[in-house]
Each structure stands twice: as structure tokens, then as C-alpha cells.
Amino acid sequence: MSKELVDFINILLLDGEISEKEKRQIFEKANTLGIPEAECEVILESLMGQVKKKTLKPKKSVKKKVPKYQKKATLNKVDELNQKIEKELKIQENASIKTKSLQSEIDNHHNIRNSLIEEAENYINLRKQLKSEYEKLLKQLKSNLENRLGSEVLEESKFESKFLYRANKNSITTYFQNATWNIGGLTTKRKLRYYFFTGVYYILFGYIWLDWVFYSAEDGGVISKEQWMGFKWWQILIASLISMIIGQSAKSKIDKNKMDFNQEDIAKNLETLFNKNVKDQIELYNKLHDELNSNNNLKSRKFN
């Protein structure tokens, strides 16, 4: 093998490739150096093979990557956690003891409470009695007032039901002052009064007139000095005139269609009716009712 030929080929192979032109030059050089064509071809292929190997080498020498491992975490809290669990268990134990004690106390107080409730239930008769007495008192009060005023209240709802357990002087006074009084019944009374007195007037005055027109004093007429049914003529005349006035007064009231009393009269009458006894009684009834009711509220209270 000619060293000169090898060096020549190596120079041409510096770029890693052999062109056709270069190949021709190599064969010419070999011919000049007296190297056969076949031998030259073997040398060329051998050198090209070496170059090829060199170019492939870097691919195999890719540097290996080195993994970067993270430090493992220190996981050692189990003991601490177990201690905490122990602590919580003690807390639970204490709480459980307290709970039992509280439960027992609650049971005791429930027993006391139940006996008190039983006692409260015995007051059911008092409740009935209170209602009846209260209604009776209110009815009496109303009746007395109506008698005093000579009229009746026209009620939408019963007075005693309205004020049961909550009566007081002011509210009752306001009630009667704003109430509708029975004017119809009063008008009937007034009419009767009008007809009666007007009738009496006509009878008496007619008698005097007849007596004066048809009888002389000598005949024992009115004008005479003699008495008629024990009355003198002028006394009968006065009675006749009074009857006329009363009759006309009743007529006038019928026409006006008004009561004989006003709100002040109602207040005055109630002031009299609401004496200390009545006032005390109503106050007592109200308080009793409140207490009974409050007792009821307590009864219905539940504890879970």
C-alpha cells in the first residue's frame, strides 16, 4: 500500500465525502504510483468506511442524563398524633362523666317538675269557677247600668264574652260610651207616654169645655162653686195643662229620636257602679286568670 496514496485519499476525505471528480483523480494517482485499480478501490472503500464510522460515533456517545432526586419527607408524626388521641380520649372520658351526672340531675328535676305540673292540673276546677264568676259579675254590672239609664245596649257580641278575663274600668266605660243603645224600645215607652198624657189632657179639657158650654153654675157645672170628683175646676184645668205639656214633651223626644242620657252620664253611672269591691274583684279575677294561664304555658313546655 502506498503511503502517498493513503495520504492523498485522507486529504480528499476531510469533508467526509468523495465526489466522482475526486474518485477519478484518485485512480489517476494510483495509476501514476503503479498501484492496480482493484487495490486502489479496496484502499478507498476501507478509508471511506473509517470516516463513516467516525461520523456515526458521536450519536452513540449521547451523554446520559442524571436524575435529580428530591429528598424524602420526614414522616414521623405518628407518636405525636397518638398522644393527641390519648389526650382527646381523656377529654371524652371527663365529658362523659359530666354528661352522666348532668343526666341524673336532669332526671331529678324532671320528677320535681312533673309533680308540680300534677299539682297545677288540680286547678282545673278553679278555672271553670273563675269563668262563671267573672261572667256573672260582668252581667250584673251591665244590667245595673242599663237599669240606671233606662235603656239597653244592642250587642253584636256578648259583653261578658268580650271582657272576660280582661275587664277594667276604662275599657268598660269606653265600650258603653261607644255602644249602640236600643232607641226603639225607648221610643215605644215615649209613645205610650205621649198617648196617655195627651188622652188625659183631652178628657179633662173636654169635660171643662162641655161643662162651661152646656151647664150653668146653677146647674152644678164646672164653673159653679161645687167640686167635681173632689177637685175644683181650676185644679182640673191645671192637671189638663200638665198632661198636655208631658204629652207634647214625649212627642218632641219621639221626633228628635235621641237618648235621654249622654256619654258623661254613662261615665258617672259607671263610676258609681265600679265601687272598690267590684274593682278589687275584677283585679283578682284577672290576676288569677294570668296565673292559671302562665301555669298552662309552663305545662306545655317541652325539653329535649
Next chain:
Amino acid sequence: MSNTIQSQQLEELKKLNQDLNIENKTLNKLYQNLKAEVSVISKSEDKIKDYKKSIELENKLKEYPSSAQGSVFFQNAMVSKYEAFGKEHLEKMARFFTFIEQLEDEYHNLYNSATTIYFEDPYDNSIENLFKMHDQLIESYKLMLLLILEVDRDQLLYHKIFNQIEDQGIFLSANEKLALDQLAAISNKLSGVINGLNVLISETQKSNEILGKSLESISSLRSDIDWVSSDISSLGYEISDMQSEIWGLTKDK
């Protein structure tokens, strides 16, 4: 009913009501105290439950590796097979590597967070997310391993796997993934790919039993890993080396 009697009755009633009021107040107070004690027990039970959960988590977290370096391991393992992949597939594999590296970074963050927080709040999201991320990593590693193993062996299987991964968008570029805002969504699809592959593996199990087994066992981190050495040794590694290099575990574990 006379006034005198009623007055007495009123007094009796008042006393009875007072007594009942006192009993009610006492009972109220007692019930409040009882509720407070019951609440103490209930809170304490909750705390114990949390502490037990923390202990359970600590034991579980101890089994979890602090590192996930599968991307490095598989890159090294792949060097000798660059030519087998070809330029186009190699480019896509690079994207798969980027995707796995993102999962690994997330895993490291979650590991740090979970191993700190489990003591104070065992229900913190990072803990469950860590476990989930670990599963996703294993699934990614399975796919990567399959691709590397099969690229110069069973070409048909290799392409089936490759196509299935491609269909799930795992080979999308970072920008494409960002545009889809789908890193998490793609991670979730991994299990879909694995399920699909399991069917694939099951079908080819008779001819490729070894590969089927390796898929089953990679999820285990314990010493009973049943990797088939002939597969892994083709990459120039022992099973223990591989496990050790991926998770940073000691070989004797």
C-alpha cells in the same frame, strides 16, 4: 267563691308558678350544660377521626416516592433507539416527554405540600391529588415503556399504541395544549388510553404475555414487583435498576 278564698288561691298559684319557673330555668341550664358536654365529645371524636386519618395518611405517604424521574430514565433508555423511531415519531415522543416532565413537576409540588399538610389537615386536596397524580404518572410510564420496548420489535403493536396515544391529544404541542387548557383533561385521558391498551394487551396476551405482566406490575412500588427481566434487560437495565431510577428508591426495597 268568696274573695278571701280566691286571694289565697291566687297566692298558692303564684307560688306554684314560681316553683315551676325555677324548675324550668334549672332544667334549661342543665340541658345547655349537657349540650355543651355532648358538643365537647362530638368535637373530640371529630379530632380523633382527623388524627387517625393523619396516621393512616402518614403510613400511606411513606410508601409514596418523593421523586418521579421516569422521564430521565426513559430518555436514557431511549438513546440507543433514536433511529428506530424516525424523525417524525421522535418529535412526537419529545412532546410526550415534555408532558411527563410537567406531570413530574406537579407530582413533586404535591408531594411537598401533602407531606407537610397531612398533619394539620388530612382532608387537604393536595393529598388526594398526589395519589391521583402518582397513578397518572404510572400510566404515562407504562405507555412510554411500551413504546420504547416495541419500537424495534412488534411494529404493529407499537403503531397501535402510538396511534391510540395520539388520538387522545397527548402528542399535541405545548401551545396547542395551552390553547385547549387541557393539561388536566389530557392527564385524565391517560386512564382511557390505558384501558384501551389493556384490551389491546389482553387480545395479544397469548403472544405477548410478558408485556401484559409488566403492565400489571409496574403500579406496585413494593419488592414483589414482577417485571420480566428479558424485556427490561433489552434496554440494558435490571428491574430493580429501573424501579430505583424512576422513583429514587433503594434496590433492596
